[in-house]
Each structure stands twice: as structure tokens, then as C-alpha cells.
Amino acid sequence: MLPKFDPTNPKVCMSLFEDVTSNAKQIQDSVLEAILSRNAQTEYLRGYLNGQLDKQSFKKNVPVVTYEDYRSYIDRIANGESSDLICDRPISVLLVSSGTSGGVPKLIPLTTEDLEQRILFASLYRPLLSKHVEGLSQGKSLLFYFMTRETETASGLMVRTMITCFLKSVNPTNSFLWDQTQISPHQISSCADTTQSMYCQLLCGLLQRENVARIGAPFASTLLKVIKFLEDHWNELCSNIRTGRVSDWITDAQCVSGICKFLTAPNPELASLIELECSKTSWEGIVKRLWPNAKCIESIVTGSMAQYIPMLEFYGGGLPLISSFYGSSECFIGINVDPLCKPCDVSYTIIPNMAYFEFLEVVKDQAGHDPVEKPVVVDLVDVKIGHDYEPVLTTFSGLYRYRLGDVLRVSGFYNKTPQFHFVGRQKVVLSIDMDKTYEEDLLKAVTNAKLLLEPHDLMLVDFTSRVDSCSFPGHYVLYWELGSKVKDKKLEPDQEVMEECCFTVEESLDSVYRKGRKNDKNIGPLEIKVVRSGAFEELMNLAVSRGSSVSQYKTPRSVTSEEALKILEATVVSKFVSRKTPSWELHEMYSSR
Template sequence: MLPRFDPTNPKACLSLLEDVTTNVKQIQDSVLESILSRNAQTEYLRGFLNGQLDKHSFKKNLPIVHYEDYRSYIDRVANGEPFDLICDRPFSLFLASTGTSGGVPKLLPLTAEAMEQRILFASLYAPLVFKHIEGVSEGKSLMFYFVTRESETASGFPVRFMFTCVLKSVNPTNSFLWDRVQISPHAIATCEDTAQGMYCQLLCGLLQRENVARLGAPFASSFLKVINFLEDHWDELCSNIRTGQLSDWITEPQCVSGIGKFLTAPNPDLASLVEQECSKTSWEGILRRLWPKAKCIEAVATGSMAQYTPLLEFYGGGLPLISSSYGSSECFLGINVSPLSKPCDVSYTIIPNMGYFEFLEVEKDHQEGCVDPSAVVDLVDVKIGHDYELIITTFSGLYRYRLGDVLRVTGFYNNAPQFYYVRRQKVVLSVDVDKTNEEDLLKAVTNATLLLKQHDLMLMDFTSRVDSSTFPGHYVVYWELGSKFKDAKIEPDRDVLEECCFAIEESLDSVYRKLRKHDKNIGPLEIKVVRRGAFDELMNFFLSRGSSLSQYKTPRLVTSEEALKILDAAVVSEFLSPRTPSWEPREMHTGR
């Protein structure tokens, strides 16, 4: 685990970062030894190790598991059985994963000690931003956070999403550290009414626009939701600023009291300035225009978030886009030690103290199935250019747990491997023997959207499904389009969108293209354009099923019939690929 250090001391943070990334092997061996010795008497470990707590026995006897393999143990603890089924320390709560693909969050145990470690982990990153971006320490952060109402397990354990957990860990009676770095008061950031919280965070940011040095949200997608919300509410925000009066629909006490510290008098000059910028024909660079002293946008824009990079670059007007860290509900893992890297080049340096990490080498055609033990290596034994699925063992009771993320080794920082996030380890689309994963689909869609630029159109969001009701079956991609110009009517040209269909197909691998052109086993790819706001409706559906706005990611494959009904009801036009793609046996991408 991370040794104790002063998180408010930048030199201490940077020194610790150098130390833990240098002594990687020693730390990893120590972490595994500590986890096994502490948890030796748990029912789970006893059943496999029978007291043999050395590394060799761990690797030989303990199975590599998915959540569903391990779920019965988690459910037993959640339902009231003793915590020492899987962990030596009591759990303080259960974290809910985002679960947007399947629609139902997973439950993941968390100890108070592990929560403290995650907060320390987050502290390691801030000094890197100050070091690499001049002037960022001269203002505060306008970071948009949203909490989700917590639930309980059958035995009374709280169930929270990760960002809700972090926000609620701040003591509201002693939040001076929060107030020192954040524009919005803690009370507003923890409002459970998302719309009221978002509105008041924006209002705080506009009222203190000259003091905003950093903008952002946990993920690129959630920050874009904020921008869309601003687009719908800027005139009302201006009215509040002009009159010094808060809108009547803001009724949550913590929002009313929180904003009362800043909305103290009419400010017609500021209202006119905001109105002037927001009423312009184009919103290109709107963030820089509204917050002139902002130095960067912080939001994870890697993996499935990469598709939002062009939109954030459009709205940001040249502000650097920073993906700060890599983590999950199961474990916090790595940080970006080069904050100014382009989003497409971001690699995360694994912090070896956060858990014990193993890596299963992945080939292009590898999917679920039996694990070859010889393909599992330790953190220090990964090879540059190779792809691996991450396997974690944590202090909170997860053992050899397949996280499902595929990472590509790009280099080393001191002795700590650096990884590029590739994709989730699963097939997204398959009609026949074709296997199109998340990375393949994202690259293909990105290539196709280049055709939209000359028509001043932007892809706002997308998802996909396989339509098996036709013969042969075919891929369907849902697109929500936007314009670079405000209030412009979205009327996509049929020829352009059909060429987009074809461009996607041309970008897919040779197996898909062969099945399309020669074997005729896959039908023409289809793009269905949906009306503005359709993906907000999709998000609201998943939020109603227990997901969290702060952690929500648009699923790249939709299988839920209810979710598909939302999308299909929003379709305004449909386009099919006009011809079959070429088929030359290009070299297959192996992930190396």
C-alpha cells in the first residue's frame, strides 16, 4: 500500500512517485505477500491455498476469475455473512460499478483502508499538473461532479458509486481543503438532484470566471453533458446573474445556501458578457471565451471516451485536454505522468502499491475461454508492444480477478510499465465468424466522421447493435449528429451518409470484408441517425437502472430491448452502405 505522505506537499508527492515507480518488483512482491498473509484465514483463500501462501502456490492453485465466478462470495457478504469469507477486514460499503453494458451494476466490496488509499492515490497526480502547466496553480478548478443517491444491501451495507463515495468522504464541517481548490462549494457538488447541481455549479463557475484555472469532469462524456446543459440554459443563467436572483426551480437547500455565497447582487455587465458569447452563431472555443484564464480541460478521453476528443477540442478552443488517471471501481491503477500528451498518445504509469497485478497476453482472436497459465506474466515482465488483459488482486478481497480491460505496453517510467488503454475485452459486434471489438468499431467510426467535416457536421455520440431480423444479418450504427453552427438544421446529405456507411465497412478487418463481399454472409452496414437528445434519453434510461452520471459511459453495443426501443423511436433517417467493401487480405492487427 502507499506509505503515508503529506498530500498537500507537492515535493513529497513527486518524491513518492519517483520512489514507487523505481522499486516496482520489490513493491509488487511485498504487496502480494501482505495480501496473502493478511487474508490467509479467509474461507476463499483457505479453500485453494490450504495454508500455502507463497507466490508459486498462489499462481498454481488460485483460479483466474470473472465477476460472475466470484459473485456468490460477494453476495453472501452483502447479505450479512461475515466479511472474513473473503477479507480480513470489515467492509465499510459496497461500490457499484457503472454496469452500462448489461444495465445492472456489479457490487464490489471496499474497506475503509482501501478508500483512504484511493484518496492518497489521487493526490499523487495534482503536482504533475502544476509542474507541466504554467499558471494552473493561480486559480481554482471548475470540476463538475455528481452524486447518485445511495442504496443498501439486504444486510444494510451502503452501496455507492465511486465518485459519490469520494465526494461524501469529504467532511462538510471541515472542507477548507476542498474550498481551497474547487470553485463550487462541496454542498452543491453533493446535491443529489443532478439538474439543480449542474445548474448551480455552472452558475458558480460563471460568477467566478476570472478565477477558473482548470475545467473538467471525470469523463469526457460527462463534461460534454455539462456543455449541452449550458447550451440549453445559458439565457436563464444570464438572467440570474443580471438580477442577482436564483431561479425558482432551484429548491435544494444545499444548492440555495451554496450559491448564496456568490450570487449576492445584480451583475448586468457579467450577464451581458456571457450573453454575448453564448449567443454567437458558433460555439467553437466557447470554454476559452467564457473562462479566459483556464489552462486546461481535465477529463478522461481515452478508450471509449476517445470519440469525444474532437468535440472537446472544438469547444475548448485550443485548451489542452488532460486524461489524468486510469482506474475502476475494483482498483485505482495508474496515472498519466505526461499531462500534456495528446489524448491519442496517453499512456498510464501503473502505481504498483495499489494491488497485485498480473497480465494475460491477448491476441486479436482471443476471446473468453480457458486461460493458458504460461500466458500470464507479472507487472515487471510485460513486453513493449504487446497487449494484455489486466488481472488484479486487491486488499479489499478480490483475488486474480479479470478486470476485462485490454492494455498495450508503450514503455516504462523508471521501472514501472506504461500502458495505453486499448479496449474492453469482448466482442462488440458479430454476425457470423466476424469479431469486431470496441477498438475496431471506434477506429472505423472515427475514419467515417472525416467525411462530415466538410459539411460542418459533428458526431455527438454513437452506439451499435447487430440486426438479425434481416437475412443476412448486418451491423447497425446509431449516430446523433450536431452542427458547428448554433441552431443550424441537421439535414445530412444521403450521398454523404451512405459514403460514411461504406467508410466504416472499409475500415473493418479482412474477415468482415470477406464475409460481406465474397461469402455474402453479412448484409450492408446501416447508419440510423437519431434526433438531438436521443443519447440523453438513453443515458437517463441507464441512470434509472442504477448507473451514475459521473461514471456513465455510452455503451458501444446495446442489447437491452428497452434501450433499443428508445433509440429506434428517435430515428429520423436511415442509410445503407451503397456497395461492398474491397477485400484484400491486409495484415491482421494482433495488438502488437
């Protein structure tokens, strides 16, 4: 675990970061020893180790598992059995994952001690960011966080998202740090009504626009939702600023109390300035125009979030996009030590104190798909540059050799600690015949295709996919929500352009897919269905109604839920099909080199 340190002292933070990354092997061995010695008598470990707590016995006898293998233990704790089934410390909360990667939210055990470690982990990053981005200390952060309504298990154990845990960790004894760094009062960010909270956070940001040094949200998709909300409500926000009164529909006591600290008098001059910017024909650079002293945009833009980079660049007006760190509900893992690098070059340096890390090598066959039957599991310091791995976690909160499901590519080392580029999820999202299209494959194909939209002032707002197996042969269906770079311009995508987008997606997929498309014998032509504006917000609302969080929500890159498909199909406004058959012989020659 991370040693106790003063998170407000930049020199101490930087010194600790250098120390832990220089001693990765020793720290990893110590972390495993500490976890095993603590939890040796838990039912889970006792069943595999029988008192043998050395590293070799652990690797030999404790299986590598997925959430489904582990679910029964978490369900038993949720139903009232003791935490010592898996952990020697009390499980204080069950974290609910976003549920958008696998379709169903997972419940992840978390101890109070582990939560404290995650907060310290975030503290390590602050001085690193200030070191690279000049002027951050001259203002505050407009970072959009949203509380999610918590639930209880049958035994009374709280179920929360990680963001909610973080917001609830702020209390009167440590709230001074929040007030020193954040534009919006904690009471507004911790409001359970997301709509009122979003409105009031934006209002706080506009009222203090000159004092905003950075702007962001946990994920790129979340920040884009905030910008869309601003686009829909800027007239009303300006009216509030002009009159000095918040809208009557803001009734939450926390929001009213928080906003009254800033909305103290009419400010027609500021309202007119904001109206001038928001009423322009194009919203290009709107973030920089509204917040002129902002130095950067901070949001996760790796993995599935990479699809939103062009839109953030469009709205950002040249502000650098910073992807801070890599983590999950299961564990906080790595930090981006080069925050000003291009989004496509982001790598995360593992913090070896956070868990015991192993890595399952991801090797694909020559056709580019199926993992080998017996993948190798290696320690953190034994990974090889250029190789792909799936993280396997052993945590202080009771997860043992747990497969995270992500794919990471080793990009280098910082001191003695490896750095990883986030590739995507280790999951087949589409398959009809012999083809297996992974999330990484689909993201690359869509990225290539959406370039065709740019000359027509169109942007891809969001997308997902499914397999249509009712047709013969079956075919891939992509749902695209489009947006215009020009305000109030009618969205009428050109048929030839969209058909070329269909073809470009197919051309970008691998040889197995393209061979299956030959003569339409095994796989039918790919189809793009354009959905109306707001369709993906409806999809998010469905996930939120099932326990997900606006702060953590990630659009699933493939959908199988009948409810989700009904939403998408009900919002389709136009359909396009690939009119050409992709080549495969030429690609086959290239892929074999």
C-alpha cells in the same frame, strides 16, 4: 499500500512517486505478501491455498476469475454474511460500477482503508499536473462532480458509486482542501438532484469565471453533457446573474445555501458579457471564451472516451486536453506522467502499491481476432513493450486474480514501472457469422468514417451499435446522433455523405468481416440510423434510473437491452445503408505482412 504522506506537500508527493516507480518489483512482492498474510483465513483463500501463502502456491492454486465467478461471494456479503468470506477488514461499502461496459452494474467490495488509499493516489497527481501546466495555482478548479442516490442491501450495507464515496469522504475536518481548490462549494457538488447541482455548479463557474484555472469532469462524455446543458440554459443563467436571484425551481437546500455565497447582488455587466459569447453563431471555443484564464480541460479521453476528443477540441478553443489517471471501481491503477501529450499518446504509469497486478496476454490469431487458447499470465515488471494485456487484480478489499476486462498495450517504462496505453474493452461488441468486432475495431472504424462529416460542419455527438439478426443476412446497425458546428442550423445529413460513412466503416473493419460481406452472402450491408438530438441523453437517463451515475456513465458501444433499443428506435429520423461492397483481397495482403 501507499505509505502515509502529506498530500499538500508537492515535494513529498513527487519524491514518493519517484520512489514507488523505482521499486516496482519489491513493492509488488510486498503487496502480495501483505494481502495473503492478512486474508489467509478467509473462506475464499482457505479453500484454494490450505495455509500455503507463498507466491508460487498462489499462482498455481488460485484461479483467474471474472466477476461472474466471484459474484456469489459478493451476494452473500450483501445479504448479511461476514466480510471475512473474502477479506479480513470490514467491507464498508459496495461500489456500483457504471454498468455500461457489460450491461449490468457490478457490486465491488471496498474497505475504509482502501478508500483512503484511493484518495492518497489522487493526491500524487496534483503536483505532477502543476509541474507541467503553468498557472494552475493562480486559480481554482471547475470540476463537475455529481452525487448519485445511494441504496442499501438487505443487510444494510451501503451501495454507492466511487464518485459518491469520494464526495462523502469530504467532511468538516478536511473540507478546507476542497474549498482551497474547487470553484463550487462541496454542498452543491454533493446535492443528490443532478439537474439542480449541474445548474448551480455552472452558475458558480460563471460568477467566478476569472478565477477558473482548469475545467473538467471525470469523463469526456460527462463534460459534454454539461456543455449541452449550458447551451440549453445560458439565457436563464444570465437572467440569474443580471437580477442577483437564483431561479425559483432551485429548491434543494444545499444548492440554495451554496449559491447564495456567490450570487449576492445583480451583475448586469457580467450577464451581458456571457450573453454576447453564448449568442454567437458558433460555439467553437466557448469554454475558452467563457473562462479566459483556464489553462486546460481535464477529463478521461482514452478508450471509448476518445470518440469525444474532436468535440472537446471544438468547444475548448485550443485548451490542452488532459487525461489524468486510469482506474475503475475495482482499483485505482495508473497516472499520466506526461499530461500535456496528445490524447492519442496518453500512457498511464502503474502505481505498484495499489494492488498486486498480473497481466493476461491478449494474443490474436492471424485473422486478427480470436485469443489463443492458453494465454500467458505475467507479473507487472515482466510485461513486454508493444504487447497487449488484460489486467488481473488482487486487491486489499478482497478481489483475487480478478480479470478487469480492459486491454492495455505496453508503451514503455517510467523508472522500473511499465506504462500502458488504454486500448479498449476485451469484449466482442458485434458478431453475425465468423466475424468478431471488438470495441477497439468499432471505435477505429467510426473514427475514420466521422471525418467525412467535418467538411459539412457536422459532428458525431455519440453512437452505439447492435446486430440486426431479423434481416437475412444479418447486418450491423449503428445509431448516430449528429450535431452542427453552426448554431441553430437544421440537421439534414446528405445521403451520399452518409452512405459513404457506412462504406468507410465497413472498409475499416477487418478481413473476416469484409469477406463475409462479399456478395452479401453472410453479412448484409451496414446501416446507419441517425437519431434525433437528445436520444443518447435518454439512454443515459435509463441507465441512471437503474443505479448508474451521471459522473461515471459511459455510452455502451453495443446495446442488447430491449428498453434501450426501444428508446433508440423511437428516435430514428433517417436511415442510410452502404451501397458498395468493401474489398477484402487487398486488405488481406496488407494484414499478412
